[in-house]
Amino acid sequence: MMMATTMVMTSMKQKLDWRLWFFFNLWVVASLCGCDASHVTDSASSAEETTAVSVASLEGFSSTIYAFGQQNGCVTCHASRVNPQWQNPNVELAYQFARPFVDFANPVASIFASYVSNNHCNNPICNNPNNESVMQSLLTQWALIEVQQGSSTSGAVAGSTLANPPYVTATLPIPNPLPLITTKDIAVLRFNLSELTPALSNLSGAVLELSIQSFNTGQNEYKIFNPRIYGNLRSINLSGIHIYVRPASGSGLGTEDVIQGDRWADVQATVRSAATPSPLPDGPVTSLPSITSIVLGVEAQSEADVITIGFAQIR
Ligand code: HEC
Structure with missing residues (x-):
């Protein structure tokens, strides 16, 4: 260690x-x-x-x-x-x-x-x-x-950070050790979106699930991928997903990794209403589509990190 x-x-x-x-x-x-x-x-x-x-x-x-x-x-x-x-x-x-x-x-x-x-x-x-x-x-x-042909030029910056996201989830600990990317095991982080701040009635009872593994045995680079939302009663539109990490001992939101960890800043997706599978599998809910196929690499900050997700917009 x-x-x-x-x-x-x-x-x-x-x-x-x-x-x-x-x-x-x-x-x-x-x-x-x-x-x-x-x-x-x-x-x-x-x-x-x-x-x-x-x-x-x-x-x-x-x-x-x-x-x-x-x-x-x-x-x-x-x-x-x-x-x-x-x-x-x-x-x-x-x-x-x-x-x-x-x-x-x-x-x-x-x-x-x-x-x-x-x-x-x-x-x-x-x-x-x-x-x-x-x-x-x-x-x-x-x-x-x-x-x-009139394509938009804006929003084309490579990733971008958001210091004060309008919507934030509760904070979850990141398990350590995580399964390695070379294994078939995939850990999941499930954020209860009833705890979103500010609360959104459409997301009451919904879950944001992220798949997570470690890129290496040093457990110092998180592979975060396949975000999914389910349990939402209505279809939602969301744009800009931001990942904040900090040591559990710290405070505040944490920071975004600007190397390969802020690539969901440009995500725009419509997530149709989907029931939460019952029982929930231990791993990812592969029966539902993921919101983006972009894989993030987020640098660990300590051996006991916590993670919070921010959204630029949800409607
Ligand atoms: C041997 C493997 C390899 C080859 C070949 C390669 N790259 Fe990369 N590339 C990487 C790696 C690893 C990264 C991520 C680390 C980094 O950003 O430097 C990367 C990142 C990038 C990025 C993203 C930078 C960022 O800000 O995240 C661009 C753009 C890129 N490469 C362009 C190219 C181009 C253009 C070529 C061909 C001329 C090329 N790469 C060939 C390995 C490669």
């Missing part, structure tokens, strides 16, 4: 390096065993995403940066193993992953342009300064297509 504590305190830079190492190994193992990627990340699980993508948008994306990634090897990691999965074989899903990283009003500033030359993958693939302008021109082409 000494080691776990030390690792929790590593800097952000080391965190990235660790992730690279980790995902690279996953990738190597997967290439060797030829496993089907979709079994690992649940990325293809039926998501109830409401964002309808037009054919023109999809073509704009697939003929530009998506094609670049396929030709230049970004696909080796970002197809399924590494988030964001902007190279997912399902182009529509890939689009959903890529979209938040591009502001169509300023496409050249997208992180996609810097990530072709920042060596983030420890491989010449991501370390080619010449590709910056190539990527910028592709981003511009894509943005032009989106702007022509």
Whole structure:
């Protein structure tokens, strides 16, 4: 446990390096065993995403940066193993992953342009300064297509935090240890939405369920995925789900992890009324669709953390 504590305190830079190492190994193992990627990340699980993508948008994306990634090897990691999965074989899903990283009003500033030359993958693939302008021109082409058909440019920032969420759940402890991502065991956190602040009558008796595992034996990086809501008497619309973590010994809401932990900020979903299964399974309620297929990586802050969920809007 000494080691776990030390690792929790590593800097952000080391965190990235660790992730690279980790995902690279996953990738190597997967290439060797030829496993089907979709079994690992649940990325293809039926998501109830409401964002309808037009054919023109999809073509704009697939003929530009998506094609670049396929030709230049970004696909080796970002197809399924590494988030964001902007190279997912399902182009529509890939689009959903890529979209938040591009502001169509300023496409050249997208992180996609810097990530072709920042060596983030420890491989010449991501370390080619010449590709910056190539990527910028592709981003511009894509943005032009989106702007022509009136796609919104706003809300396109990569994740975003919300210091004072209008709606917050009660706080739950995060179990330690959590099952590892390499096992089939999935722990769940179930937030009683009757305890939402402020209360919403439509959500009385409803449950927000999150699937959770640990990315590693150090238990210092939570994999949080497949949010589901059930027990709601009426259909609800929600947008922006935010994850706040802090040590149990602390106080306040906690903080969001801006590296890969705030990716549900752009989620917009309609959750139809669904009965709470009885009896509830120990693990996730897989009979119901998840609200988003985006997988979060949230850094642990201590060996005994608590978690609270905030929503930007619920109607
Ligand atoms: C060997 C695996 C690997 C390859 C190949 C790879 N990446 Fe990545 N990529 C990662 C990992 C791991 C992360 C998450 C850590 C990070 O953000 O640096 C990531 C993150 C990203 C992100 C998200 C950054 C953020 O803010 O979360 C973008 C964008 C990206 N990569 C673009 C690319 C592009 C463009 C290419 C091809 C030129 C590429 N990647 C190739 C491993 C890879």
